[in-house]
Amino acid sequence: MTSSDFKLGITKTFPCNYLPQKEERLLIAVDERLHNSKSYAWLMTQGFRRSGDQAYRPHCEHCNACQSLRVIASEFSPSKSQRRNLKRNQQLTLKTSNTLKSEYYPLFEEYINTCHQDGTMYPATYSQFESFLSSSLTQQLFIEIWQQTEDGNSLLVSVAVTDVLSNALSAVYTFYSPSLRNKGIGVYSILMQIKECQKLHKEYLYLGYQIDDCKKMNYKNRYFPFEKFINGHWYRTDNVKNKNE
Template sequence: MTQHSRDTPQFYLTAPSPCPYLPGRHERKVFTHLVGDKAGDLNDLLTHGGFRRSQSIAYRPACDNCRACVSVRVIANEFRPSRNFRKVLARNSDIVGELRAAAPTSEQYSVFRAYLDERHRHGGMADMTVLDYAMMVEDTHVQTRLIEYRTRGPDSGITGRGERLIAVALTDILSDGLSMVYSFFEPTEHDRSLGTYMILDHISRARRMGLPYVYLGYWIEGSKKMDYKGRFLPQQRLAPSGWLRIDAGGGAAEPQD
C-alpha cells in the first residue's frame, strides 16, 4: 500500500449535479483540500491552473462535454476604467474600504443575509446560518482578508473608518494578485452597482500593492450571472494552451506567461 505524504494533494471528483449557470446541463468538480503549512503555495499554484477556493477546498469544473467555465484575471496595471465604470466610481465616492483580518461579525452577517434573501433565495447558500457564515470566513489556511465597505462619516478622514456597512469582499492575497473569493452587498443600494464597484476597487488595490492580477473566478458566456466579468478589460482567460490576453473588442492574443 502506497503511503502518501500529508503535503501531497489528493484530488477527488464529485458526482454530477444540475448546473446552476446553464439550464439543462450538469456539472462535476475536481477538488482537493487546502491544509497544512504549504496550503498557501498550493492555493497559488492551483489558482494559476484555474481552481477556486471555498473554505479549505480548492475546486475546478470537470464537466463532461462542457468547457463553458473559463477562469479570468484582470491585468491590473493596464486596466483603464470606461466611461460607465467611471460613473460607478463617482457614485460611490462616499465609500471607505477597510482591509481587515478574516473575522466574521454580526454586522457582516446582517448584510450577507439580506443579500442572499434578495439575490439568491433559491440558491445553494440560501439556508446559511450565522455559524455557516463564520465558517466561510474563518475556515482558511491561506492568506485571506475581508474588505469592509462603509459610507463615509464625518470622522472618516480622521479615523480611516466609515459608518454604515454596505458591502463586504472576502479576498485571498496571492503571490501575483488578489483573488475575489466571495462578495456581497446591501441589496437596497440598487443604484450604486456595488458588485462592479468592488471589482474596480480590487483592481486599484492590486495596483497599489504591486500585484499584476485580480482573479475574478469563472466567466461563462451566455450566463447572466457570470457574463459581466468579461467587461473588465484587458484580461486574461485560461485556455488549454495557457492564459490568453483579451483586449477591447474581444480579440485574443498569444498565450501569456
C-alpha cells in the same frame, strides 16, 4: 509542478447550478501537499477556485463553459462607464481587515435572503457564513465599504472577501446592501479590489469563472485587459472596440 504530481478527486455528476439542462462535476484538490498558501497560489494559475478550505475546478465531460478569468490589474484602466461608477460612489469610504468579523453577518444574511432566494445558500445561516468565507489556505483581506448616514454615523454597505496570493488577489465573494444595487455597488467593489491590487503591487485580480450563457456569471469580462484560462493556457483579451464604453 503539474496536476499529475498530486492526488486529485472527482465528484459525481450533479445538476449544474448555472446552466439549465446541464450537469457538472468537480475536480477537488484532496492532496494535503496542496493545502498551503504556495500551492493554493499555484492551483489558481491552473484554473482552480476555493469554497472554504476546498479548492476545486469544473471537470465536466461535455462542457467547458466555466472559464477562469483574471484581470491584469497592473495594466487596468477603467472604462467610461466604470469611471461614472467611481464618480457616483465617491462618497463611500474604504477600509480593510484581515479578519472575518461577526459584524459582517447581518449584511451577508440580508444579501443572501434578498438577492439569492433561488440559490443553494438560501436561507443564510451563520455556520454557512463562517465555513464558506473563512479559509486556512491563505491570508485573507476583507475590503469593507462604508456609507455615511444622515445622522453622521457610518454604515457598512459592502464586504469583498479577498484572498491574498504571492502575485495576485482573488475575489472569493462579495455581499452588499441590496438598497445600493442600482448604484452599481457590485461593480464598485470589484474596482476597489483592483485598486487594492495596484496598491499592493499585485499583477492580477482573479474574478472566478466567467460563464457567458449565465446572467449571474457573465459580468467578469468587462474589466480590461483580462486573461481567460482555456484548455490549460491563459489567453489575453484587450478592450479594443469598446474602450470608451
